Amino acid sequence: MQRLRGAGTVISRSLPVTQLRKKAFRSWAAVQDTYFSTKDIFETHKVVFTVGTSIASVATAWFGYTIRHVHESRVDQRLESIEKAMKNNHNLEHSEIRNIVNSGSIGIPSCIATAGTTLVVGYALGWRGGRWYANRKFRREQMKLLGQIKPKRWQLLRRVTTQDGYILSMQRIPVRKSGEASGNRIPVLLQHGLLMDGITWLLLPPDQSLAFLLADNGYEVWLGNTRGTKYSLGHTSLSPDDPAYWEWSWDELVAYDLPATFQYVHDQTGQKIHYVGHSLGTLVALGAFCKDQQLNRLRSAVLLSPIAYVGQIPSPLARTAAENFIAEALYKADIREFNPKGKALVEVLKAVCSKPGVDCTQLLTAFTGKNCCLNSSIVDVFLDHEPQSTSTKNMVHISQMIRDGTVAMFDYNNKNENMQHYGQPNPPVYSMTSIPNDLPLFLSYGGADALSDVKDVKLLLASLKDHDGDKLVVQYRDDYAHADFVMGQTAKQDVYDPLMAFLKLQ
Numbered sequence: 001m002q003r004l005r006g007a008g009t010v011i012s013r014s015l016p017v018t019q020l021r022k023k024a025f026r027s028w029a030a031v032q033d034t035y036f037s038t039k040d041i042f043e044t045h046k047v048v049f050t051v052g053t054s055i056a057s058v059a060t061a062w063f064g065y066t067i068r069h070v071h072e073s074r075v076d077q078r079l080e081s082i083e084k085a086m087k088n089n090h091n092l093e094h095s096e097i098r099n100i101v102n103s104g105s106i107g108i109p110s111c112i113a114t115a116g117t118t119l120v121v122g123y124a125l126g127w128r129g130g131r132w133y134a135n136r137k138f139r140r141e142q143m144k145l146l147g148q149i150k151p152k153r154w155q156l157l158r159r160v161t162t163q164d165g166y167i168l169s170m171q172r173i174p175v176r177k178s179g180e181a182s183g184n185r186i187p188v189l190l191q192h193g194l195l196m197d198g199i200t201w202l203l204l205p206p207d208q209s210l211a212f213l214l215a216d217n218g219y220e221v222w223l224g225n226t227r228g229t230k231y232s233l234g235h236t237s238l239s240p241d242d243p244a245y246w247e248w249s250w251d252e253l254v255a256y257d258l259p260a261t262f263q264y265v266h267d268q269t270g271q272k273i274h275y276v277g278h279s280l281g282t283l284v285a286l287g288a289f290c291k292d293q294q295l296n297r298l299r300s301a302v303l304l305s306p307i308a309y310v311g312q313i314p315s316p317l318a319r320t321a322a323e324n325f326i327a328e329a330l331y332k333a334d335i336r337e338f339n340p341k342g343k344a345l346v347e348v349l350k351a352v353c354s355k356p357g358v359d360c361t362q363l364l365t366a367f368t369g370k371n372c373c374l375n376s377s378i379v380d381v382f383l384d385h386e387p388q389s390t391s392t393k394n395m396v397h398i399s400q401m402i403r404d405g406t407v408a409m410f411d412y413n414n415k416n417e418n419m420q421h422y423g424q425p426n427p428p429v430y431s432m433t434s435i436p437n438d439l440p441l442f443l444s445y446g447g448a449d450a451l452s453d454v455k456d457v458k459l460l461l462a463s464l465k466d467h468d469g470d471k472l473v474v475q476y477r478d479d480y481a482h483a484d485f486v487m488g489q490t491a492k493q494d495v496y497d498p499l500m501a502f503l504k505l506q
Helices: 003-042 046-087 093-103 110-147 198-202 210-216 248-270 280-288 317-324 326-332 343-353 363-368 376-385 392-404 413-420 452-464 491-505
Strands: 165-170 171-173 188-191 219-223 271-278 298-304 440-448 472-477
Touching: 046 343, 093 376, 165 248, 165 472, 171 210, 188 198, 188 280, 188 392, 198 210, 210 491, 248 271, 248 392, 248 491, 271 280, 280 298, 317 326, 317 343, 317 363, 317 392, 326 343, 326 392, 440 452, 440 491, 472 491
Parallel strands: 188 219, 188 271, 271 298, 298 440, 440 472
Antiparallel strands: 171 219
């Protein structure tokens, strides 16, 4: 009994120390986030900051000296009235009266102090103006997508910096539609797919969007944005114009982006996370789970249109590009950014669409499969914001997986280079059987999906055959294709309601 009492004392004394360390860590993380965010914004908008600071400084100086001029004019008027009054009673000279009045006037040191204060205030106004300008476009897009939802539901947070220097933007929805922010909300991280960004989860109207549905059901929702997308173009030393910026594939998303994102959300909330991924967002998660990364910070994982094995992918557009080594040709031509809206990619797309058996009249269908539940207005919103850029190396990596039918790390097609990177002549394989059997998983896939093919998903499920029966939920929608899971009009009742029922059990 005495030993138990002693142990309790130690725990109670160490608790404040643990809390202090946690607060110190969060404070330091906040300082770092602020530094990199400010550095990123300044480097991107140098002209705006310079012009804004200059205008603000001039305006502040003009305002300050105008006030001083008005003050001095009033002093002169008062001086003249005093002078007239005193001449009637005393024989004082004008110069003597002025000396008496000016004895408390502002001197040179005061002028210097005023000018310095003006510069500081003007610079601060210019800095704030620059930050406002830098985020203006982002916030306009947010408001357009939010519709009738109050702006305070959406928060643009500090950036998350990965170990290899990429600065990722994250957003969160911390409150319900009513504006209520109940305490101790469980965090859910939503991760988009290939050629997409966090807007994926906001394409549907607010009463159908998974992000807002989760928020209205009591969760704290976090939206991730992969490196290279328009909200995550920052880097501690590289610019997106540098070819080196784009030297990555989804291997780096597994090794750096996802761990940094998990760490950030966990540190901010102090709780384990529910993860929801779509398309490439599922592949990155599965790769991390194979390596047992960040699993101690995870409550459960939801995989929509799961991507792992893609050797039997039926998408004519994707398969033709892979079999004709299109991505490799772009990489050899020193095109490191794979921008679907860029001139080079448009020309390549025209060439692919001219191949026999490839019908690009309905481009989205040619790529994702025949989606059952999209309407034209949703597609219009999609085209306003997507597709996003990724790296050409990432596309090469995915093409390798399509041709080889394996889930392996990037193949440099050179044994010496592979040895240099991996310590073996062939790239290591991500073993799906290494995923812990007690990890709660929810998989939802569709029969019409041309990217997450039914045969490939069954290969993934076969590797999970030893998974605990009460920890694995599998949903199959015969009529769903790839985009239906994030853009379909019926996704709420078909997928999201069962998804949220699963989360509540974890």
